[in-house]
Amino acid sequence: MAPHFIIREACQEDATALHQLIYELAEYERLTHLVSGSVEQLAEHLFGERRFAEALLAEVGGRAVGFALYYHNFSTFLARPGLYLEDLFVLPEYRRNGIGEALFRRVAALAITRGCGRFEWAVLDWNTPALSFYRKLGATILPEWQLCRVTGDTLRHIAKGD
Template sequence: MQPRELPDGATVRAARPGDEAGILAGIVALAVYEREPDAVENTEEALRGTLFVSDPRAFAHVVEKDGEIVGIALWFLTYSTWTGRHGVWLEDLWVDEGHRGAGYGTALLASLATVCVERGYSRLEWTVLDWNAPSIAFYRALGAAPMAEWTTQRVSGDVLAALAER
């Protein structure tokens, strides 16, 4: 993805080595907003080993304003057996509260949509907490449609370990 200059001088770009602290700060801020302040186990080192390796499995785009990361989009590839093509799963989207309303969230989503279109991916998907009305309204305004007939399922922790032993 080519960096994109926004009207106010901010830049949307692919993350690069050195961005780990800003990305982690965004992850932590998002966890606080989502009422899970103690849930983040990630570290700068783990981000470096995930995002900036020769064959990464996860990716990030950032909004940089005046040398500071003020927005993040962390994502990875999915695969649709029905379309036979990849897609993008947006794991986290966050914009610093003091910078909301400047179009940074839209710019981050547009950057992921560009990746999809340029690479022939069939979809861009994510989840949103059902109580997060401001985000839901933002996504609807962009044309996102809820997948009401689908319910996310998860196994983790002890349940994951027990399943692995079956």
Template sequence: MIRTATVDDVPVIHTMIRELAEYERARESAKATEAQLREALFGAHPAAFALIAEDAEGPVGFALWFRNFSTWTGTHGVYLEDLYVRPEARGGGHGKALLTALAEICTERGYERFEWSVLDWNEPSIGFYRSIGAEPMDGWTVFRLTGDALHNLAGVSNVNAA
């Protein structure tokens, strides 16, 4: 079963984000707090949205997404920030069900793109995405500014640097 997340799901979403970070070999980078997630998902101006995959035992996965915008199509789209299914529930169709629910959101709202990133080494996920018709964006490289580089470009000192 796929359902829209509620504020009561924040602790389990937080836990699964940390599990995902562990799987992606970057647990130390998963710094978001439950309070930050609660505000981002359920505050006065939500920045993101989440779906929960459940089985008889309870939540087994989630998808966290936000709207983006394409200047080429002139429409919004969905950017999938995180898709995670707990290891013991993989192969049960939960990942595909989450992606299907997001594809339905796109089509119902007239969004023309549904995009996400995947780590180059994550062959099981890449194979799964290809099996549903997703195509890699060859010729594109993701860039990111964080920490000192971000603050230097903004022309401010990073007073929060660890």
């Protein structure tokens, strides 16, 4: 029998639980070496004076078992905002109970409510369970687009014109 779960907006008091789930996601993706942000930084940017992102939390019996973290971007072609899903994660022992789909659908509904022209996210190419999950929901995987990133010293050098 599937456990009863709730999906709710995350609040400041959830920062520690969210941070732990983010670490669990990093373990799943074999990227724990990249986790450097603190609970305090997460709380500041999600719940502080200037909020850069939002999160939904999935709970079973009061325990945080999954989350979706998202933020607005903008499409110049559509001249409309979009919603970008940065992370969607459910603890392995709670998967296949509809929690991930409920989180995903809630963020999609927010995109519609907010008048967004796009709802986008990235998936690691080796993550076949996630790719199958998104295809099942009707997503188009865009192979022609590659995610680009600069961080740290490279970002500073670009910003300074070095």
